[in-house]
Amino acid sequence: MGLIVVKFGGTSMADPGKIEAAAGKVAAEAARGHRVAVTVSAMAGVTNRLVGYCEAIAPVHDSREYDVVVASGEQITAGLMAMALQKQGLSARSWLGWQVPITCEGVHAKARVRDIATDNLHAALDKGEVAVVPGFQGITRDGRVATLGRGGSDTSAVALAAALGAERCDIYTDVDGVYTADPRIVPGARKISHIAYEPMLELASLGSKVLQTRSVEIAMKHGVALQVLSSFGGAVGSDMPGTLVTKETPNMEQEVVSGVAHSQDEAKITLLSLPDTPGVAAGLFGPLAAAGVNVDMIVQNVAADGKRTDMTFTVARADLPRALQVVSETPALSGVEVRTADNVAKVSIVGVGMRSHAGVASKMFAVLAEKGVNIQVISTSEIKISVLIDEAYMELTIRALHTAFGLGG
């Protein structure tokens, strides 16, 4: 039997009783002969409380010290998980980010895992000890505490699985897998038993909350088989199958569309009657990037008169004020009329099969037209089509697309 990494989210760590239940799942994997490394999130709510302390002291604070404060949440659950595993009769110990060590790079509070030393962990695992590694944390090259940004524990787990050469990384969360659409919106949504990295990556980045986008990227890059499972279901993952995410799915006939994703975290900015001259876009999107504003969808029409055109782009809702500030300070845009809307939603269909099937886009647009939904912006890639629509029509659109592409059970 091989080595697996098991990750538990904050709701699975919410109190000592839940930690003991999670330890039971690890014990079951160990009983099957697996060597097991465990990655833990902080107790649900703890990270928010710690972030609140930092913001209370100073809205703008030293992110190196922020990392020291917030990394403690996972330190607590790592120690408690090790205790709970010992209570199950297993040999176990915690390995904090600086003890492994997990080396990070990039900016504090949003660091990226650069390297995970595996000698210590392999030695522990090989002697039958469960290694408990707090998620979300590492250290910088100069020995400061670093954290990976909110939700970073998924990334920690997958990076750990890649470094250890694990045969699987099980992500226990409060849902039991990836669905063809959000089951709260589409009651007939079907759990996807097996999906490839690329559509999973699109689903994650397009609004599915089940897996963190970066964790899927790392899994894809290193070929780590991911499994999403419910913390609150049966005894262990294999008894209660969730969603497996791997390089290729076993069914030869790839489904055309894997699922429908949505995001309400969208705001739209339209610039009217822009000068249609080279450099205008660069003059805007450069400063937006410098201000840390992530621009998602962009459309610009050909100028009918060859001189002036309109441009629309979307940003995360929280970034709207900052984006407008940048627009107002861009010289080339002085005098340009700006319209904004945040009552918009992005609905996307995702599927590897789209590559080889013409007509997916036209079918999608036909469905929307039939329901009377106006498409404001369209964005496509090889394996996804996204449309920006009035938020009021979001649920209706998701249900209609889910039915039209035959995604139900």
Place this chain on the structure above:
Amino acid sequence: MGLIVVKFGGTSMADPGKIEAAAGKVAAEAARGHRVAVTVSAMAGVTNRLVGYCEAIAPVHDSREYDVVVASGEQITAGLMAMALQKQGLSARSWLGWQVPITCEGVHAKARVRDIATDNLHAALDKGEVAVVPGFQGITRDGRVATLGRGGSDTSAVALAAALGAERCDIYTDVDGVYTADPRIVPGARKISHIAYEPMLELASLGSKVLQTRSVEIAMKHGVALQVLSSFGGAVGSDMPGTLVTKETPNMEQEVVSGVAHSQDEAKITLLSLPDTPGVAAGLFGPLAAAGVNVDMIVQNVAADGKRTDMTFTVARADLPRALQVVSETPALSGVEVRTADNVAKVSIVGVGMRSHAGVASKMFAVLAEKGVNIQVISTSEIKISVLIDEAYMELTIRALHTAFGLGG
């Protein structure tokens, strides 16, 4: 100006607002030209909550993992304190136990500071940066997290001051100094402006809660000048004097008695009609020590008939069940009648001047006799006399002694 260490207790760290107030005191010291290192306790209540999590998972748990869990409380306040100092315009950073490093030895959860590396800290202090070091924590030689036992942050601060060669260690707490008796019991108790290490050590070990005993021991050993101050008084220590603890006090005429201390954490065990043969005491107190029971006062009378005698000793109340277990398992004591009482209190008078003044003990006993208080056990050293009495008479006794030795203002 020199280097000082400033330590804040849990009530001074209880919330972001209190942390900012504490940072203000540090800023005032820095403004006077001092280089400052800061030691912080966890937010009031946090350590208890973390200990509660550990006990919920397993009443008997791995103390190495306990240390990982509970050390996080001081990590949080260290980061927040560094942020709060930066907000005051100071350069500051946190130095966790493993970053300094602070090396500990002995058992986990009750470790002792072995060595504090000072190169990093001196470099930071010399460039004008405030070094914030979490109290209570360090690492073992093999790189595991260690903690110093409850209340260990005083010890951390004094050990840090000794290692750095600080000219003073200021302990900010929720009282404004050391008093001649507990002011809640003796309204006329006087704040002691200056006291020597030895009587302070006796007061601390005899029940005064102001300073941790070990911190006074370390201060005495290394000649660190300690100052106890209120967190909630004026701007900085020097404006609002507390109690200074040093090698010698400036007044040539030493006061005979410095203060009256008391402890209610006492339980008494009496063994009746013991065989008065060599080895009985060793046969009992050896196993008690091995069981981790700390025996305080011991009295044994001469055997009137040369054959059998009575013995009384005291232990901490929480240790009474374990002590009785050891007694019942000691072969030499089989058949011996055992009586216990936990409605007892220890009242002590402490003062360096006792060494050279005869009659202090007789005066103390006369005061108790006059008040009709029966003395159950007596224990003396060069600079203290302790009596064990019925708990009901404790307050009366403290007040009578305080008056009789002229300790009032």
